[in-house]
Structure formats: structure tokens, C-alpha cells
Amino acid sequence: MNKLTVAVCGATGAVGREMLKTLNERNFPATEVIAYASSRSAGSQVEFGDKQLTVRELKEDSFEGVDIAIFSAGGATSTKFSPFAAHAGCVVVDNSAAWRMDDRCPLVVPEVNPEDLAWHNGIIANPNCSTIQMLVALKPIYDAVGIKRIVVSTYQAVSGTGQKGIAELEKQVRDLFNGRDIEHNAYPYQIAFNLLPHIDIFLENDYTKEEMKMVNETRKMFHDDKIGVTATCVRVPVFYGHGESVNIETERKMTAKECRMLLSQAPGVRVLDNPRELLYPMPLACAGQDDTLVGRIREDETIENGLNMWICADNIRKGAALNAVQIAEELVRRDLLGVRNKNVFMD
Numbered sequence: 001m002n003k004l005t006v007a008v009c010g011a012t013g014a015v016g017r018e019m020l021k022t023l024n025e026r027n028f029p030a031t032e033v034i035a036y037a038s039s040r041s042a043g044s045q046v047e048f049g050d051k052q053l054t055v056r057e058l059k060e061d062s063f064e065g066v067d068i069a070i071f072s073a074g075g076a077t078s079t080k081f082s083p084f085a086a087h088a089g090c091v092v093v094d095n096s097a098a099w100r101m102d103d104r105c106p107l108v109v110p111e112v113n114p115e116d117l118a119w120h121n122g123i124i125a126n127p128n129c130s131t132i133q134m135l136v137a138l139k140p141i142y143d144a145v146g147i148k149r150i151v152v153s154t155y156q157a158v159s160g161t162g163q164k165g166i167a168e169l170e171k172q173v174r175d176l177f178n179g180r181d182i183e184h185n186a187y188p189y190q191i192a193f194n195l196l197p198h199i200d201i202f203l204e205n206d207y208t209k210e211e212m213k214m215v216n217e218t219r220k221m222f223h224d225d226k227i228g229v230t231a232t233c234v235r236v237p238v239f240y241g242h243g244e245s246v247n248i249e250t251e252r253k254m255t256a257k258e259c260r261m262l263l264s265q266a267p268g269v270r271v272l273d274n275p276r277e278l279l280y281p282m283p284l285a286c287a288g289q290d291d292t293l294v295g296r297i298r299e300d301e302t303i304e305n306g307l308n309m310w311i312c313a314d315n316i317r318k319g320a321a322l323n324a325v326q327i328a329e330e331l332v333r334r335d336l337l338g339v340r341n342k343n344v345f346m347d
């Protein structure tokens with residue numbers, strides 16, 4: 001395309017700013033980048049490389065002439081404005097949970113199921129951050145030997161809650177060291193020096209919504225309703241970087257050595273796995289990194305075809321901004337811009 005206009009909606013938030021940074025760092029072929037946010041932020045400035053973009057108010061008619069709109073403005077905003085974007089012929093890449101399980105929308109991780117982009121109707125969903133990093137690591141294994149069951153426990157950084165989570169952890173640590181009373185607003189309990197086995201709301205089955213996202217999103221992207229997935233999601237007092245302890249049962253035998261070799265060649269994966277040298281992934285190691293880090297790969301000695309592994313990734317980077325930009329890159333590379341049916345989401 002001679003002219004490619006990209007909009008970032010929610011540009012003043014932590015993920016929106018990271019999206020702008022990622023677009024610039026990856027030299028995305030946009031001739032124009034527009035920053036949108038709410039009326040409260042209109043007129044403020046956000047960085048895009050060595051430039052300052054003036055933030056515009058997001059409105060229903062903001063998408064004329066825009067080719068790709070990357071949303072990170074929350075589910076309510078995405079639900080309201082994404083249909084208008086698609087109706088204008090703009091392709092939406094949405095980072096919220098609003099469209100993930102909608103049958104009209106592909107749910108995509110480019111290392112996992114880029115082929116699903118071909119049937120988009122103008123809105124493409126970015127998966128949950130925890131699901132993204134898990135499936136980047138598991139898809140090569142799934143393709144090689146099949147996976148029957150996944151048991152995952154997550155250790156999720158406070159940045160997953162946004163700026164308010166970061167600010168709350170920072171303030172609580174300062175208050176504790178200065179003998180002040182602890183206040184909590186972003187979380188139901190103190191997060192500093194604590195663990196909260198509770199992310200998002202509890203559902204009727206006593207799992208949290210975050211846990212069920214991992215179940216349902218995995219099945220949708222793998223196109224496999226039979227795969228068993230069970231999750232426990234925990235908020236931890238870390239600023240950036242989610243960790244995951246993952247146990248899988250495969251259809252056919254794969255040794256730990258074979259798994260290391262396979263993942264060392266997988267796109268988007270970096271294997272850090274040498275226990276004797278104390279080499280393994282950590283949130284500190286993945287901060288600001290594009291790759292999903294995998295280590296502690298070992299065979300589960302309690303079942304015939306079982307593997308354990310430890311996965312870390314930057315939840316703001318690969319878990320949100322980078323994945324969305326990679327989707328946009330795939331849309332351009334596969335010549336999938338434009339909307340086939342502009343009225344699919346206009347009820």
C-alpha cells in the first residue's frame with residue numbers, strides 16, 4: 001500500500017504507550033500514526049519515536065481513512081467503537097476481552113494461528129496476556145506430539161492491572177518501610193509482600209474469569225474443544241513480567257531433551273534451561289524483551305507422557321502491545337486489510 005494510516009486507541013495508557021513504542025521500534029510501514037484517547041486526554045502529548053503526537057478524542061467518526069486501529073482502551077470502549085471502525089473499512093486489533101470469544105472474530109497469536117486472520121470481519125482479538133505466552137511455548141509441542149491436558153499456575157505482575165496496580169504496589173512498599181498504614185484500592189488485600197490467588201471476578205464454578213479465559217482461549221486458538229485445560233491465576237508483587245508453571249500431558253512421548261531442541265527453534269521462544277548453571281527464566285530477565293522465555297523443562301515422572309516447564313514473558317510487551325503489532329504486520333504481509341462485510345457488527 002502506498003499510504004497506510006494506523007490509529008492507537010487508548011494511547012495514553014501503559015499498553016497504548018507501549019504499542020506506540022513497538023510500532024516505532026519495529027519500523028511498522030505506516031505513513032501516519034494517530035493517537036486517540038478519551039476526551040479527558042485530548043490535547044495531551046504522547047511519544048512516538050522522536051516525535052510528539054497530539055492526542056485526539058476518540059469518536060464514532062474517527063476511523064474514516066484509517067486502515068488499522070489498535071485498541072487498548074478497555075472492553076466498554078472497544079465494544080462501543082470497534083463496530084464503527086469496521087463499518088468504516090478499518091481493521092481493528094483489540095486488546096480487551098470484549099471480542100475474544102465472539103465467533104465472528106479471530107483470536108490470534110501470530111506464532112500460533114496466523115491463518116485465522118484470513119476470515120476476519122473487521123475485528124481481530126488479542127488474547128489474554130497469560131494465554132499468549134503459554135501458547136507461544138506450547139504450540140510447537142502441540143503440533144509435534146499433540147497435547148491432551150494442560151495444568152497451569154500463573155504468577156502475574158501488577159502491571160496486568162494497569163497503572164493503578166503499579167502505583168499501588170509502589171506506594172504500599174514505601175508505606176511499609178516508613179511505618180505508615182497500608183491502603184488498598186486496586187486489590188481486595190495488600191499486594192506488597194503478599195500473593196493473591198484472585199485475578200478478575202469469581203464465577204459460579206469458583207474459578208476466576210482470568211482462569212477461564214485461559215481455558216476457553218486455548219481451545220479456540222488450537223481449534224480443539226477436547227483439550228483439557230485447568231488454571232490457577234495468582235497476582236504477585238512484581239511490577240513487570242508474568243511467570244507460569246505449566247504441566248502438560250502429551251499424546252505421544254517427548255523427552256525433555258527433545259522438547260528443548262524443538263523450542264530452541266520455535267519462533268518467539270528463547271530457551272533458558274541449564275539448572276547446573278542456575279540458568280532459568282525470571283520476570284527480571286524478560287522485562288522489555290520480545291521473546292517468551294522457557295526453562296526448567298523436565299519430564300513429569302508421575303505419568304508416561306508428561307512434561308513440566310516454566311514460562312516467563314513481559315506481559316505489557318508480548319502479552320499485549322507486541323502481539324497486537326505483530327497481528328498488524330501479518331495483516332499487511334498477507335494483504336488482508338479492508339473489511340469484507342462492513343455490517344457484521346452493526347446490529
